[in-house]
Amino acid sequence: MPSSTFLNLPAEKQEKLLEAATREFSHKPFNEASINQIIKEAGIPRGSFYMYFQDKEDLFLYLIKGYMDQLLMLLEEFLLQNGGDIFRALLDLYDYIQTKVDRQCLGEVGAMFGIIRCNSGMQKNGLLEMLDADMILQRLGDAVNPDLLDLRQDRDLGDILGTLLVVAAPMIYTGLQAGGDPATRDRLENILDIFKRGMGKDPAAKIENKEITYHGN
Numbered sequence: 001m002p003s004s005t006f007l008n009l010p011a012e013k014q015e016k017l018l019e020a021a022t023r024e025f026s027h028k029p030f031n032e033a034s035i036n037q038i039i040k041e042a043g044i045p046r047g048s049f050y051m052y053f054q055d056k057e058d059l060f061l062y063l064i065k066g067y068m069d070q071l072l073m074l075l076e077e078f079l080l081q082n083g084g085d086i087f088r089a090l091l092d093l094y095d096y097i098q099t100k101v102d103r104q105c106l107g108e109v110g111a112m113f114g115i116i117r118c119n120s121g122m123q124k125n126g127l128l129e130m131l132d133a134d135m136i137l138q139r140l141g142d143a144v145n146p147d148l149l150d151l152r153q154d155r156d157l158g159d160i161l162g163t164l165l166v167v168a169a170p171m172i173y174t175g176l177q178a179g180g181d182p183a184t185r186d187r188l189e190n191i192l193d194i195f196k197r198g199m200g201k202d203p204a205a206k207i208e209n210k211e212i213t214y215h216g217n
Helices: 010-025 035-041 046-052 055-083 087-104 107-129 135-141 156-177 182-197 201-217
Strands: none
Touching: 010 035, 010 055, 010 107, 010 182, 035 046, 055 135, 087 156, 087 182, 107 156, 107 182, 107 201, 135 156
16 A cells, blocks of 8 residues: 555646556556656656655555446446446446447556456456455445345355455456447346346256156156
């Protein structure tokens, strides 16, 4: 996390550094990204950088967290538009991002996926690790309609939201790479439908159905 020195900088100076870091991490893998290039573009001394962040990783994670916050804000908007239906909201988020891709105006969300695309597996996994249930519940819990979910204990809502986002996030990323391939959206919709109806089957009901079939023959 950044130091209080960075957080107390004027907003334009913060943005200049973050924009320079975004360009660098979007064009080079994390291990090849250069602090020297970032501070050169941002127009700050090297010593000032280390007054703001501990190291390159500290800056990288702060960037990703900021972009994730933007993504969650979008999801919250779609939740409110859909009466708290998390399944519909996730599909709307996917469609929104694809529309932005088609128009080449993804903005901050596009910057996040640009960084992930350039950094592949390690940073993608790190992104998913940030999607913990408590954080998501805190951000989205009030926007979700509990009447649309089968909640049986207090922790269920956070676990459901965390699970759905861990599943949906890589598919949104895949959809970006595929350039809006309809098959990716169809698969996401199918997976969400599976979660919505439930994956387990009552063994007693299965036995009863077999008995009915047997007697019918």
